[in-house]
Amino acid sequence: MEKSKAIINYDKAVIDVDKVSKSFGDRQILHDVDMQLFEGENLVVLGRSGTGKSVLIKLISGLLKPDSGTINVLGEVVNDLSERDLMKLRLKIGFSFQNSALYDSMTVRENLEFPLVRNKRNLTRAEINKEVEDVLEGVGLLQAINQMPSELSGGQKKRIGIARTLILRPDIMLYDEPTAGLDPITCLDINTLINEVQERYKTSSIIITHDLACAKMVADRMVMLLDGRFERQGAFSEIFDTDDERVKPFYDYNFIV
Amino acid sequence: MGRKINNLLLEFARLHRFLMRFFREVVSPPFEFKEIIRQCYEVGWKSFPLISLTGFIVGFVFTKQSRPSLEEFGATSWLPALISIAIVRALAPLVTALIASGKVGSQIGAELSSMNVTEQIDAMEVSGTNPFKFLIVSRIVATTLMIPVLCFYVAGIGLFGGYLSITSKDDLSLLSFFTQVFESIQMIDLFAMVLRAVVFGFTIGFASCYVGYYSSKGTEGVGIAANSAVVASMFIVFIEELLIVQLLGFITPLIS
Ligand SMILES: Nc1ncnc2c1ncn2[C@@H]1O[C@H](COP(=O)(O)OP(=O)(O)O)[C@@H](O)[C@H]1O
Ligand SMILES: [Mg+2]
Numbered sequence: 001m002e003k004s005k006a007i008i009n010y011d012k013a014v015i016d017v018d019k020v021s022k023s024f025g026d027r028q029i030l031h032d033v034d035m036q037l038f039e040g041e042n043l044v045v046l047g048r049s050g051t052g053k054s055v056l057i058k059l060i061s062g063l064l065k066p067d068s069g070t071i072n073v074l075g076e077v078v079n080d081l082s083e084r085d086l087m088k089l090r091l092k093i094g095f096s097f098q099n100s101a102l103y104d105s106m107t108v109r110e111n112l113e114f115p116l117v118r119n120k121r122n123l124t125r126a127e128i129n130k131e132v133e134d135v136l137e138g139v140g141l142l143q144a145i146n147q148m149p150s151e152l153s154g155g156q157k158k159r160i161g162i163a164r165t166l167i168l169r170p171d172i173m174l175y176d177e178p179t180a181g182l183d184p185i186t187c188l189d190i191n192t193l194i195n196e197v198q199e200r201y202k203t204s205s206i207i208i209t210h211d212l213a214c215a216k217m218v219a220d221r222m223v224m225l226l227d228g229r230f231e232r233q234g235a236f237s238e239i240f241d242t243d244d245e246r247v248k249p250f251y252d253y254n255f256i257v
Numbered sequence: 258m259g260r261k262i263n264n265l266l267l268e269f270a271r272l273h274r275f276l277m278r279f280f281r282e283v284v285s286p287p288f289e290f291k292e293i294i295r296q297c298y299e300v301g302w303k304s305f306p307l308i309s310l311t312g313f314i315v316g317f318v319f320t321k322q323s324r325p326s327l328e329e330f331g332a333t334s335w336l337p338a339l340i341s342i343a344i345v346r347a348l349a350p351l352v353t354a355l356i357a358s359g360k361v362g363s364q365i366g367a368e369l370s371s372m373n374v375t376e377q378i379d380a381m382e383v384s385g386t387n388p389f390k391f392l393i394v395s396r397i398v399a400t401t402l403m404i405p406v407l408c409f410y411v412a413g414i415g416l417f418g419g420y421l422s423i424t425s426k427d428d429l430s431l432l433s434f435f436t437q438v439f440e441s442i443q444m445i446d447l448f449a450m451v452l453r454a455v456v457f458g459f460t461i462g463f464a465s466c467y468v469g470y471y472s473s474k475g476t477e478g479v480g481i482a483a484n485s486a487v488v489a490s491m492f493i494v495f496i497e498e499l500l501i502v503q504l505l506g507f508i509t510p511l512i513s
Contacts, residue, residue, distance in 0.1 A: 097379065
């Protein structure tokens with residue numbers, strides 16, 4: 001199930017990570033990482049658990065600060081921004097969390113309204129309702145509008161989480177392991193949704209995963225995080241054309257050869 | 258050993274930053290009025306039934322137990338004065354604080370740490386809402402405002418419990434009971450009660466929020482946070498009670 005060609009502008013990097021390092025205590029997680037995300041592109045980041053994939057996208061959205069190096073997002077250097085400017089920039093970045101991170105004390109509708117009413121204060125009640133319903137319709141879950149997160153399945157939560165970020169019309173989407181813990185059919189649905197989002201909302205996206213089927217379906221390009229560095233990048237076939245013992249098991253396990 | 262001391266110092270530094278951040282953000286706009294009101298309702302309402310029962314029982318039982326000592330001197334008519342002073346000066350703020358530590362503290366600790374574990378706090382932060390202001394400031398403000406309100410309520414219901422205990426033996430009208438109560442309570446006593454309640458309320462909110470916000474990731478962190486929130490709140494409340502008693506012992510003679 002190869003992905004259809006997307007319209008990508010390889011002259012414009014919407015995210016430019018330049019020589020970024022990050023340690024926790026005396027454990028260095030990222031070593032001088034370089035990475036670019038081009039406009040319109042779906043970039044898949046592969047890597048084992050605990051290699052720092054989540055740390056990387058948390059650095060990009062300013063939830064963590066790098067020890068050294070610069071992170072440029074949509075022309076702004078994230079690590080230099082004031083709290084207020086960072087807040088503004090974040091509205092252009094959608095973040096889909098691994099556990100969906102729905103507010104479990106609120107209904108689906110309230111979850112979706114939350115970012116909307118707090119960032120666009122002059123919307124009327126009717127406009128808010130319309131936005132919420134449109135976005136929910138887009139992820140195919142309009143019928144869940146009055147449910148609580150605890151009543152939803154893992155796949156539904158994931159969709160609602162994605163819908164909640166789409167409601168602010170982000171330019172960039174960051175997906176943290178979007179298919180982790182889901183059954184194969186739901187995985188297919190989520191992958192399709194990721195591609196639909198790219199097309200419909202014209203987003204540039206980073207998709208973190210170790211699910212190669214997902215990677216194959218959604219990636220325009222892939223990079224692989226090995227021991228805190230990006231050592232391999234390219235199309236699916238290029239990444240796995242190697243005898244590197246750190247890379248081969250990914251392929252072997254996923255496609256049982 | 259050196260490592261332990263180092264960790265302790267780091268913890269204090271973090272505690273200090275948390276405290277400073279609270280005072281900075283509580284006075285700087287935008288204010289989360291709606292969330293503060295919602296939290297006030299939560300704090301007030303959650304502990305209301307338990308606090309009503311406890312306040313009543315404490316007043317009733319305390320009065321019943323005090324009666325024999327006064328009877329020996331034929332001084333049972335002093336009961337209203339005695340219980341009003343005991344309730345306003347010590348029992349009401351302490352009972353309110355302990356019940357609220359249990360009910361509200363564990364609730365806040367569990368709520369915040371589960372939001373932390375499931376990345377809801379991060380989610381809030383990346384979608385343009387300051388989670389410190391929305392979650393922490395609103396809760397601390399709510400407990401600081403509501404514990405004094407609950408404390409007055411406990412004092413009232415405790416006195417009522419005392420009144421019922423007295424009338425089970427003596428004839429005393431509610432009016433003359435409360436006349437005696439208000440004659441024996443001084444301004445300084447009311448001031449001390451409010452002071453205690455405000456300090457305790459702030460403590461419960463602050464300690465529970467701190468524990469929940471910095472809970473370890475992982476599901477077992479939620480239980481630990483709920484538990485530590487209660488223990489920390491109660492522990493600090495007792496220490497503060499000791500300090501406030503000393504402080505009042507020092508300033509009361511200066512005023513009267
Ligand atoms: N806030 C943090 N404090 C300390 N260590 C962290 C923190 N966040 C992540 N780590 C550590 O960094 C490493 C990489 O984590 P992460 O990026 O979540 O891995 P993954 O690639 O599976 O997403 C892990 O070993 C984790 O324990
Ligand atoms: Mg991760």
